[in-house]
């Protein structure tokens with residue numbers, strides 16, 4: 001697994017090195033970013049992947065059983081958008097973007113308040129995961145789908161890390177109206193710390209890929225956010241801010257939509273019916289940021 005991943009990185013780097021430079025301002029269809037640090041988990045979906053591959057351990061990069069409505073398979077939840085282009089660290093010849101969707105059936109266990117579908121990397125164990133030690137950076141790019149728009153009157157978790165005892169999330173990457181924080185803009189992507197304090201935000205763009213990276217230092221208890229749009233190189237947009245990263249647990253990537261009109265968000269509240277919402281993802285991976293390594 002490890003050596004084949006390294007082979008993939010080398011191959012991706014080789015492709016980038018020989019790519020013909022394109023004129024500035026052209027609408028890039030392929031990502032030109034190269035992964036330069038050792039991969040811990042690679043969530044970049046291969047170009048040949050079929051939807052049914054998400055349903056079994058042998059063929060999915062993710063846990064096929066979680067975190068989703070029981071009546072759904074991941075092949076019902078995931079879509080392959082036709083014309084999204086490639087995110088920054090995806091190579092069109094090797095990878096393709098994927099969309100995570102929610103519907104009225106996206107009820108996990110008895111959590112009737114939420115609509116949720118969250119991918120977990122295979123191997124990202126709740127305790128002692130390699131991705132919760134040392135210094136790790138999670139990379140992800142998102143693209144808005146106007147056909148399956150999120151309703152920004154609600155609060156959405158899109159990428160987050162939940163502690164092993166489920167008592168807190170070390171960080172949340174969110175959209176929409178954060179419950180109890182009406183002072184925050186709705187139409188932004190936001191990074192919140194463990195105390196649900198916003199540490200950074202940027203407007204949601206409706207046509208461009210937006211690229212994010214969050215470095216978690218599990219030794220120093222800090223997190224740092226990087227951002228770019230389109231095919232631009234990532235830039236640091238926060239310092240390494242203090243955050244309690246303890247407690248292990250797992251990353252989750254997808255959509256968790258909270259209800260409105262309740263204080264019991266897990267079990268109650270309002271969700272409109274005939275839901276058809278989604279968010280497109282690409283360039284998803286976790287790299288080892290020991291010695292300050294980060295792919296920009």
Ligand SMILES: *[C@@H]1O[C@H](CO)[C@@H](O)[C@H](O)[C@H]1NC(C)=O
Pocket residue numbers: 151152153154260270271272
């Ligand atoms: C968006 O959510 C609000 C709050 O739940 C709801 O009143 C509204 O009808 C929703 N809009 C759409 C288009 O579903």
